[in-house]
Each structure stands twice: as C-alpha cells, then as structure tokens.
Amino acid sequence: MPTVLSVSGSPSPTSRTGRLLRHLDARLTAQGHEVIPLDVRTLPAEALIGADTTHPAIVAAAELFERADGVVIGTPVYKAAYSGLLKTLLDLLPQYALAGKAVLPLATGGSPAHVLAVDYALRPVLSAMGADHVLPGRFVVDKHITVAEDGAVSLQPDTARELHQVVDGFSAAITARRPLALAG
Secondary structure, three states, rough: EEEEEEOOOOOOOOHHHHHHHHHHHHHHHHOOEEEEEEHHHHHHHHHHHHOOOOOOOHHHHHOOOOOHHEEEEEEEEEEOEOOOOHHHHHHOOOOOOOEOOOEEEEEEEHHHHHHHHHOOOOOHHHHOEEEEOOOOOOOEHHHHEEEOOOEEEEHHHHHHHHHHHHHHHHHHHHHHHHHHHHHH
C-alpha cells in the first residue's frame, strides 16, 4: 500500500486549505493509500524559527517525508506566494527530501489572480528538493470550498471534478511507481 504524506502549510486551524486536504485524503484512502496528515502549524514554533533540525518534532517530520511514496503539499497563497510556514519547514528538510517521490502541489486563495503561485512559486522549490515527478497542481478559489458547521467540505462541482482528476492522477502515479521503489 503506497504511503501519502498530506502536508498543510496553513497557519490556521480552521483554514480551507487544511480542510480541503483532509477531504482529498479521504479520497486517497478510499483508493487504498495509507495517508498521513501533517499540519505544519502543529510543529513547535521555536524549532521551526530557530532552524533546529535536531528537534524531535522536526526529525519526525523529516522521517515522514522519507517514508512517503508521494506527497501532497497544500498551502494558502499569501502575497502571490506559498505560506512562510510551509517555507520554514521545507528549508529544514534535507536538500533532496523529495527525491524519488511524486508530489502534488495544491493552493487556495481568495482570488484567481494568484493562480500562478503554484507554478511560479511552489513548483520550483519542490523540483529543487529533488521531486521525481511534480504533477500539475491546482489552485482553488476559497469561495469554491464550502465548510459546513460539522466541518464537512463540499466543493463547487467543476472544482470537485478537476480536483478529483488530479488526485486520481496522483494516485495512479504513485501506485505505478511503488513496484519500482520496492525493486530498487
């Protein structure tokens, strides 16, 4: 069973980004993947800001990246870039923490004006970290994500269809790659 690390780079516990990721995690789980959620905001601030790569929580996060067959990276877009919180974690990981992995970048934001943040801000960093295959990511406008009082997420129909296509493509990519990883 391929393992997926689902990383939320949002600083907010009630963010649409995190809720969207957990919604998509359920789809990946239904497709037979072990999904491990990681909310970067739960890591100790002093370890992140102090760049303490020896802190047990940072070591554990790095081990999750190493263990994963695929990684979903979700972030809100702030000022045309991914979150500083996500950047802080990525900076503490080993240079090639994504080597041999398929990565699916996702971003959320208030305006379609930020749609290029996935390709121009996030993709280059993921590639520089050695990601073997960075799938075409998706930007989701906040108003296309509805969160019910019980926390359930619903998506605007076109958005749901597009996201399901990219998540299914990601699932197929890591499933196809898994036998190669075990053979090596």
